[in-house]
Amino acid sequence: MTMPINARRRQLVLAGLSLPAMAAFSGGRYLAQQPAPREWLISAQGRTPEQYGAAWASSSTHATTVTGLRGHDVLQHALRPQHLIVVARRPGRELVEIDLLSGRIQQRSACLPHHHLNGHACFSADGRYLFTSESDYQQGTGRLIVRDADNYQVLDSFSSHGIGPHELQLMPDGRTLAVANGGLLTHPDSGRKVLNLDSMRSSLSLIDSHNGELLAEYQVAEPKASIRHLDVAQDGSISVALQMQRQAAEHQQLAPLAALLPSGGNALQVLDTPETLLWHCNDYMGSTRINGRSRLAGFTSPRGDIALFWHIDSGRLAGYHRLHDVCGLTVSLDQKRFILTNSDGHIRQLDAFNLEEIPGSRQHLSDVAWDNHLHAIDPNLAAS
Amino acid sequence: MITTTHTALTATALSCALLLSACGGGGSSSSGDSSGEGLSQAERQNLVEAITRQQILPAVDAFHEQTAVLNSQSQSWCQQPSAAGLPELQQQWLATADAWYQAQLFNFGPADADPVLPLYTYIDSLRLRGTDYRETVRTTQQNWLTEDNLGDAFFAEQRFQYVGLLALEEALFYGDNLADNYANTPQRCAILTGLTGLLQQHAQQLAGGWSIDYDNSGSGFDQRLISNQLPNAREALAQILISGQEYLDYLKKRNVITQAGTTAEASWQLVGTAFEASKRLLTEPYAGASILERMQQQGYELNVNAVNANIAMAEQALAERNAVDFNAAIGMLDGNFKREIPVALGIDLGINFTDGD
Numbered sequence: 072m073t074m075p076i077n078a079r080r081r082q083l084v085l086a087g088l089s090l091p092a093m094a095a096f097s098g099g100r101y102l103a104q105q106p107a108p109r110e111w112l113i114s115a116q117g118r119t120p121e122q123y124g125a126a127w128a129s130s131s132t133h134a135t136t137v138t139g140l141r142g143h144d145v146l147q148h149a150l151r152p153q154h155l156i157v158v159a160r161r162p163g164r165e166l167v168e169i170d171l172l173s174g175r176i177q178q179r180s181a182c183l184p185h186h187h188l189n190g191h192a193c194f195s196a197d198g199r200y201l202f203t204s205e206s207d208y209q210q211g212t213g214r215l216i217v218r219d220a221d222n223y224q225v226l227d228s229f230s231s232h233g234i235g236p237h238e239l240q241l242m243p244d245g246r247t248l249a250v251a252n253g254g255l256l257t258h259p260d261s262g263r264k265v266l267n268l269d270s271m272r273s274s275l276s277l278i279d280s281h282n283g284e285l286l287a288e289y290q291v292a293e294p295k296a297s298i299r300h301l302d303v304a305q306d307g308s309i310s311v312a313l314q315m316q317r318q319a320a321e322h323q324q325l326a327p328l329a330a331l332l333p334s335g336g337n338a339l340q341v342l343d344t345p346e347t348l349l350w351h352c353n354d355y356m357g358s359t360r361i362n363g364r365s366r367l368a369g370f371t372s373p374r375g376d377i378a379l380f381w382h383i384d385s386g387r388l389a390g391y392h393r394l395h396d397v398c399g400l401t402v403s404l405d406q407k408r409f410i411l412t413n414s415d416g417h418i419r420q421l422d423a424f425n426l427e428e429i430p431g432s433r434q435h436l437s438d439v440a441w442d443n444h445l446h447a448i449d450p451n452l453a454a455s
Numbered sequence: 456m457i458t459t460t461h462t463a464l465t466a467t468a469l470s471c472a473l474l475l476s477a478c479g480g481g482g483s484s485s486s487g488d489s490s491g492e493g494l495s496q497a498e499r500q501n502l503v504e505a506i507t508r509q510q511i512l513p514a515v516d517a518f519h520e521q522t523a524v525l526n527s528q529s530q531s532w533c534q535q536p537s538a539a540g541l542p543e544l545q546q547q548w549l550a551t552a553d554a555w556y557q558a559q560l561f562n563f564g565p566a567d568a569d570p571v572l573p574l575y576t577y578i579d580s581l582r583l584r585g586t587d588y589r590e591t592v593r594t595t596q597q598n599w600l601t602e603d604n605l606g607d608a609f610f611a612e613q614r615f616q617y618v619g620l621l622a623l624e625e626a627l628f629y630g631d632n633l634a635d636n637y638a639n640t641p642q643r644c645a646i647l648t649g650l651t652g653l654l655q656q657h658a659q660q661l662a663g664g665w666s667i668d669y670d671n672s673g674s675g676f677d678q679r680l681i682s683n684q685l686p687n688a689r690e691a692l693a694q695i696l697i698s699g700q701e702y703l704d705y706l707k708k709r710n711v712i713t714q715a716g717t718t719a720e721a722s723w724q725l726v727g728t729a730f731e732a733s734k735r736l737l738t739e740p741y742a743g744a745s746i747l748e749r750m751q752q753q754g755y756e757l758n759v760n761a762v763n764a765n766i767a768m769a770e771q772a773l774a775e776r777n778a779v780d781f782n783a784a785i786g787m788l789d790g791n792f793k794r795e796i797p798v799a800l801g802i803d804l805g806i807n808f809t810d811g812d
Contacts (some may be wrong), residue, residue, distance in 0.1 A: 075671075118806055143812055160812055190812055237812075263812075276672065323585070323708070350584055353571050357811050374805035375689050391570065395689030396805030414806045417688050440806055 109449050110404050111171070113155055114412060115142030115442035124159050127437045128418070133436050134373030136174045138167045143190025144238070147448040148200030150220055158203065160443075162187040165385040166203070166223060171450055176410065180223035183216070184210035187259060190443070191238040194220060195280065196245030200281060204236035204250065208258045215248065215278065216241070232276045234267065238300045240276070244308050246314025247286060250276045251311065253297040268319035273298045275311055275339065289339045292327040295319045302368070304361040307334040308383055310368040312356035319354055324399055325349045328356040328368045331383055341379045342368075344388060350373040357398040363424040364406040371411065373398040376412055380426055390426040394419055408432075412441035458806075472698035494692075494749060494803010498742075502749070504681045505689045505741035512677060513664045514732070516559040522658040523552040524649040525623070533644035536637035541627075546629050549721055551654075552620050555579060555726040558661070560702050560736065563694055565664025576615040577657050585709025588616040589718065592625045596646060605645035610653045613777055619657070623650050628718045693802050700734055700792030702729065707786045727773050730785065737796075746796065747801045755799035762791045 075199035089196040116126035116135060125145050142157035148168065154177060157167040163216050164187050168178040183190060185207055192203040199444045201218040213231030218224060233252025254273030265271070275298050277287040291298070291313065301314040308333040312374040320326070327341040328349065344352075353374035361368045367389055371378045373396045380389040392411065399412030407422045408429060494502065494552070524549045532540045546703045555578060559566070567573040569697075593632055595617050599605065609616060627646050630636060637643045669676035683691045693808065705711065716722045737746045750759050767786035771777075797804055 080564060118803065296534040325584070340536035346573055346575055347576065349582065351567075355811065357807060373811055376689065376808075393570070395685070395687045395693075396808045398811060413688065414803075414808075415688060415690070441571050443807060443812060 073086055083141045096267060105187065109451070111450055112399075112401055112410065112412070112418065112445055113145045113147065113447050113448055114445045115145050115157060115160075116439050117141065117442070118440045120412070122440070123313040124286075125167075126436075127155070128434070128436060128439070129173055130434070133439060134174055135439065136169050136176065138169070138176065139278065140165055142167070142442065144192065144444040145446065146194070146444065147159065147450075148194055148220070149194040149201075150447070152452055153450045156192065156201075158190055158192045159188045160190045161206070161263065162208070162257060163190075164188060166192070166201075178223065180218075181229075183225060186214065186216070189237050189253075192242050195266065195359065196241060200226070200280075201290055202209065202239060202241075202248060204239050205249055206235060206257065211418065213252055213255050214352050215250065215280075215283065217280075227283075232278065232285045232288065233272065233274050235297075237298075239300060240303045241280070242303055243305055246280055248278045248280045249279055249301055249303055250311050251298045251301045252276055253299045253314075255297055255316070265316065265319075268295075269317055271297065271316065271319065273313075275301065275309065282444065285331055289332055291330055291339055293320075295327075296326045298330075300357065302359050302361045304334070304368075304383065305363045308332065308336075308361065308368075310350050310359045310361050310370070311339060312359040312381070314356060314372050315354035317354050326354065327358065328354070328372070329359070331366075331368065331381070333383070333387065340386060342388070344379070344407060345409050348377070348379065348388075348391065351377060360402050360409070362402045362406055362409060362423045367409075367423060367426075369400050369409050369450070371400045373413070378409075380409070392419065392428070398443050399441045401447045403447050404449055410445065410447060412440070412445050414440040416440065427430070493753065494798075497691050498749070500681070500683060501742040502746075503683070503695065506695060506736065507677050507680055509739065510732075511561045511680075514561065515552070515658075515665050515730070518554040518558040519550070519655075519658040519662040521547070521554040522651070522655040524550045526648070526655040527669065529644075529648050529651040533637070533648055535769060536634050538634035541634050545627050545719065547722070548620075548623055549716075549719060551718060551762065552624070552721065552725060553718075553728050555620060557732040558723045560729070560732045561695070561698055561699050564680065565661050565669055565725060568794060569668045571603065574657060576619075578619045578654065578661070579620050580616045581709070581711070581715055581776075582618055582705065583615075585705065585714065587714050588621060590647070590738060592617060592622050595630060596622070597623060600640060600642045600647050601796065602709070607649065607651055607652060609639070610649040618653055620654070623647070623654065624719050626650060631744060631754060664670065664798065668764075689805075690802065692800070693797070693804055695736075695795055696792055696800075697756075697801060697804060699733055702784045702788055703733060703789035703792060706730075707782045707789060710778075710782065712781065715744065725777055726781070730769055730773065730781075733785075734769075737762065737766075746800070750796065750799035752798050753801070755795070758795035758799045761795050 078276050087278045111127050111129050115126045117123035118329045122136055123141040126135045138157050140163050142158045143160035144158050146156045148154040151169045155169045159165045164182040166180045170177050186205045187202045190242040199220055201220045203216045205214045207214050213233045213236040215229040216232050217227040231250050235253040235255040237251045237253045252274045254271040275289040295316045297312050298311050302310045311330040313328045329342040332339050352372035354380040355374040357373050359370045366383050366384045367380045369380045376395045378392045378397050383388050394413050396413040397411050401410050408423050409418045416436040418434040420429045469798050528544050528547050566575040580588050665677050666675040680691045711720050712726050716725045747759050765784050765788040772781035772784055
């Protein structure tokens with residue numbers, strides 16, 4: 072149900088207050104035992120170290136595998152589309168490949184000495200290489216590590232041109248990497264504690280994946296806003312989700328949490344947000360995804376229990392959906408839906424154009440704690 | 456160095472995913488499992504129902520009643536403004552603000568059903584971000600004296616900064632020879648009664664949202680909370696704890712002691728009321744036992760001791776009117792709401808909420 076639009080509500084579309092329909096699951100069986108649905112949701116999951124692993128779910132079934140590490144992002148393997156790669160969350164040091172068909176872990180791969188992962192990776196356009204964002208904690212530098220996608224052997228290493236590189240994605244040219252350099256220095260000896268709050272410098276960097284050359288760099292005005300997550304649209308537009316390091320700021324002013332680099336643009340444009348909604352997000356955006364068909368960019372704020380959506384052409388806020396601890400956000404394979412998940416196992420689907428919740432689409436997997444990021448994949452097709 | 460190993464099957468086939476059969480989601484409550492840690496589902500529901508009936512609904516209803524009295528008294532006083540009647544009216548503002556500082560412990564549901572234009576901001580502009588709009592309110596009210604049509608529609612169109620408790624505090628406490636000014640300038644009474652009428656409307660909206668009709672759903676938010684069917688799918692007890700935590704965080708972070716009720720010289724009373732409401736949530740018996748007693752029953756004595764120590768520190772700071780110590784104490788109590796209390800009760804606040812990346 073979409074709430075009425077009126078002037079007082081500043082023409083915002085309120086999405087997602089419709090009554091849910093009953094969701095049905097058979098659960099507990101692997102893909103091999105099922106007539107394979109086309110679309111599967113994949114994510115890191117788990118509330119405790121004993122549970123940490125990956126989860127995958129279709130509209131009718133779901134399963135999990137324990138990995139022994141807390142993952143952050145999970146990717147469909149470009150060469151083996153029925154496999155997933157779990158990327159350890161910082162300061163974790165392992166990649167774990169899982170076979171969706173059997174639930175078995177196929178490979179584990181550790182970082183180079185003195186390196187840790189930052190939770191994200193992406194494949195080259197031909198699928199032969201895997202790029203991971205890592206930190207060399209001995210040098211205190213951000214690194215882009217190039218690996219053989221088949222066996223994870225490290226082939227090369229480039230500077231990320233910043234500290235604490237986080238999410239990275241390939242641009243439509245198939246060569247340039249968009250890298251969110253969060254700017255936060257950490258060291259495994261001190262866990263996740265940020266060691267450079269005074270001097271932190273965050274940037275969105277465009278880097279040549281063939282040689283590591285810095286092609287362009289963008290920043291937002293607020294120096295304590297950490298650029299952590301991004302998404303790249305087919306036209307080259309980049310959405311950026313930020314996290315304000317409030318403890319480092321000398322003010323209580325609200326900082327922008329969502330920005331867009333338009334295709335061909337030369338500066339990050341902060342997406343205009345009503346003060347009340349910005350405050351609601353509690354200095355934190357956890358994920359962003361662009362729907363190229365509806366031209367909407369979504370952002371999730373688990374600390375605000377809200378997902379926000381903007382038109383990427385006009386920069387205007389399009390609507391929002393409230394869901395406790397929502398962070399997982401993706402676009403369905405048909406690009407007709409935004410899909411949201413939270414750590415209580417809830418899945419909600421919104422019409423990608425009008426942002427209304429799709430009747431009957433709710434699912435609740437009470438044994439899954441969806442973690443930070445979500446993807447929709449077709450296990451029968453390699454990721455593009 | 457690269458290591459590649461093949462491991463044995465560690466996958467866990469998950470059977471019988473429980474589905475949430477009722478409307479509205481409901482957080483993690485649907486499993487009905489007895490994990491052996493934390494409160495059972497029945498205990499949680501009983502606790503939430505008791506808190507709702509014993510503290511939340513009485514608080515929002517009391518606030519509504521106080522606004523009605525304030526509105527009525529304002530209209531009566533404005534029949535013939537006099538210095539003699541002003542203290543009673545000022546006292547009623549204080550009673551209204553005091554009621555609000557109890558009610559805003561539960562600043563969710565009807566209070567922020569619309570996150571773009573949340574109702575609570577029209578009651579208390581300070582609560583949004585701790586911005587002190589006192590000077591702009593004074594200027595605005597001065598400008599309003601030249602307005603011709605100070606009717607209900609005029610006030611209903613005003614931005615949140617210019618209405619609510621702060622605007623009324625300035626109207627009732629700021630300036631010399633206040634009663635004379637009201638007597639000599641009838642527009643002042645139009646402003647006063649316009650503001651009290653709007654505040655009563657908002658309080659009625661809040662109370663009605665809790666007990667009659669939430670967001671045009673046909674039933675009050677109290678029913679959603681008690682039945683653990685919140686629109687955002689958060690578990691009801693987690694919602695109450697998070698709301699308590701956010702209130703303490705707000706009081707400390709925005710240094711409310713130095714900002715709220717300063718014209719009325721009521722700052723300490725208001726933060727004291729806020730603290731007492733928070734303490735009551737933890738210590739009052741609900742469905743047979745208080746939250747702290749339930750934590751104790753779960754075997755978390757150290758957590759209980761930590762909370763009690765911070766309560767004692769806050770009480771001492773209040774008695775001594777020591778703002779630094781008070782803010783320190785409620786800051787630690789805020790931390791208790793994030794960690795010690797939910798852990799002891801077995802409440803999951805959300806892994807992304809508490810530990811995102």
